[in-house]
Amino acid sequence: xxxxxxxxxxxxxxxxxxxxxxxxxxxxxxxxxxxxxxxxxxxxxxxxxxxxxxxxxxxxxxxxxxxxxxxxxxxxxxxxxxxxxxxxxxxxxxxxxxxxxxxxxxxxxxxxxxxxxxxxxxxxxxxxxxxxxxxxxxxxxxxxxxxxxxxxxxxxxxxxxxxxxxxxxxxxxxxxxxxxxxxxxxxxxxxxxxxxxxxxxxxxxxxxxxxxxxxxxxxxxxxxxxxxxxxxxxxxxxxxxxxxxxxxxxxxxxxxxxxxxxxxxxxxxxxxxxxxxxxxxxxxxxxxxxxxxxxxxxxxxxxxxxxxxxxxxxxxxxxxxxxxxxxxxxxxxxxxxxxxxxxxxxxxxxxxxxxxxxxxxxxxxxxxxxxxxxxxxxxxxxxxxxxxxxxxxxxxxxxxxxxxxxxxxxxxxxxxxxxxxxxxxxxxxxxxxxxxxxxxxxxxxxxxxxx
Numbered sequence: 001x002x003x004x005x006x007x008x009x010x011x012x013x014x015x016x017x018x019x020x021x022x023x024x025x026x027x028x029x030x031x032x033x034x035x036x037x038x039x040x041x042x043x044x045x046x047x048x049x050x051x052x053x054x055x056x057x058x059x060x061x062x063x064x065x066x067x068x069x070x071x072x073x074x075x076x077x078x079x080x081x082x083x084x085x086x087x088x089x090x091x092x093x094x095x096x097x098x099x100x101x102x103x104x105x106x107x108x109x110x111x112x113x114x115x116x117x118x119x120x121x122x123x124x125x126x127x128x129x130x131x132x133x134x135x136x137x138x139x140x141x142x143x144x145x146x147x148x149x150x151x152x153x154x155x156x157x158x159x160x161x162x163x164x165x166x167x168x169x170x171x172x173x174x175x176x177x178x179x180x181x182x183x184x185x186x187x188x189x190x191x192x193x194x195x196x197x198x199x200x201x202x203x204x205x206x207x208x209x210x211x212x213x214x215x216x217x218x219x220x221x222x223x224x225x226x227x228x229x230x231x232x233x234x235x236x237x238x239x240x241x242x243x244x245x246x247x248x249x250x251x252x253x254x255x256x257x258x259x260x261x262x263x264x265x266x267x268x269x270x271x272x273x274x275x276x277x278x279x280x281x282x283x284x285x286x287x288x289x290x291x292x293x294x295x296x297x298x299x300x301x302x303x304x305x306x307x308x309x310x311x312x313x314x315x316x317x318x319x320x321x322x323x324x325x326x327x328x329x330x331x332x333x334x335x336x337x338x339x340x341x342x343x344x345x346x347x348x349x350x351x352x353x354x355x356x357x358x359x360x361x362x363x364x365x366x367x368x369x370x371x372x373x374x375x376x377x378x379x380x381x382x383x384x385x386x387x388x389x390x391x392x393x394x395x396x397x398x399x400x401x402x403x404x405x406x407x408x409x410x411x412x413x414x415x416x417x418x419x420x421x422x423x424x425x426x427x428x429x430x431x432x433x434x435x436x437x438x439x440x441x442x443x444x445x446x447x448x449x450x451x
Contacts, residue, residue: 006205009049016038016057065216069215074183087312098245113255135285142202166199252322256303257297274300275300356398370394
């Protein structure tokens with residue numbers, strides 16, 4: 001998968017103090033601490049943002065595009081994520097926010113929630129037509145998608161091969177803008193307002209499609225600061241309010257955990273949020289412990305997309321606000337499902353990023369070495385070595401990126417052994433008896449004459 005190792009979470013080494021909190025939180029063990037600084041193993045990183053969330057020293061930096069990129073285009077289209085709506089207190093009319101985006105400088109606003117309703121309709125049709133692949137797993141969260149194709153290859157065939165709403169929204173928005181303005185594609189900028197770094201990575205390196213229609217990705221927290229005063233202006237001058245909202249209850253619901261599954265209008269589903277809970281579900285799916293389901297929705301962030309690290313509000317407060325906001329909306333306001341649009345056009349393949357060998361036999365031999373090496377360590381997974389577990393340290397040693405003495409317990413044993421050897425040599429060179437024997441024991445040795 002081209003560009004799969006380009007990420008939207010980076011390390012600021014100047015801020016890193018080597019505290020090891022991040023290595024214990026990373027769900028894919030993609031972080032090590034070496035020489036008192038964290039290191040990210042890029043092929044393992046899934047851009048979940050957990051290290052950003054946990055780092056008290058702000059050494060993990062989410063990467064996204066600056067707002068001034070709007071100046072690069074003659075015509076600008078904003079794609080606000082549904083989770084954006086939950087950031088604002090007392091937002092009773094989405095049009096206030098959408099109008100503020102226009103006042104901010106966008107020429108058009110295309111709700112990602114509107115495209116989500118199209119994806120919901122497509123999903124209902126596809127799932128009903130392919131019961132042989134039950135249960136289908138949502139592909140809306142790019143963190144979960146990468147988790148599957150790097151760690152759970154047996155579940156790849158269960159992934160729903162439909163583009164995420166933001167990609168479909170970008171495709172439809174560009175097409176509409178070109179028709180309405182007559183401008184060429186290169187003069188039209190499509191800007192996604194994202195809740196998390198995983199979606200930033202997805203927009204730069206799309207999954208399931210060859211090329212994305214998204215030009216730049218902005219952070220919700222940056223746009224929030226720009227639109228907040230503009231929303232107050234719109235509220236004070238209702239004559240400026242534009243009728244832009246199209247998404248209904250289903251589309252806005254995609255911003256919170258369970259919203260996508262609810263849009264399928266099918267009770268045979270499971271919804272989980274939080275990366276650790278999602279991994280547990282994937283483990284159970286792989287082990288075939290979960291049966292009789294048609295669909296599984298997994299959101300890596302707590303509460304769903306409202307829990308992304310590029311948001312402002314507490315995710316559960318935002319979730320409550322969105323539930324209140326959608327209460328009086330129509331079920332759906334989306335246009336008909338477009339033909340020949342929205343399905344994956346590229347296959348997703350397994351990426352064995354945790355493999356130790358170049359082939360099955362070599363990998364098997366190295367795994368045996370790891371097992372033997374792991375037994376030499378205390379098994380307490382303290383993280384003092386800079387790796388999250390004793391087993392991961394053993395894997396690093398087999399890869400040649402660590403040493404046994406990185407383990408503090410092995411190092412202490414080595415120092416004690418070395419100190420004992422040196423002390424014994426000095427003691428013996430002075431003509432004294434070896435350590436460990438009392439004077440009486442020395443006298444009673446066979447052939448030893450008493451003085």
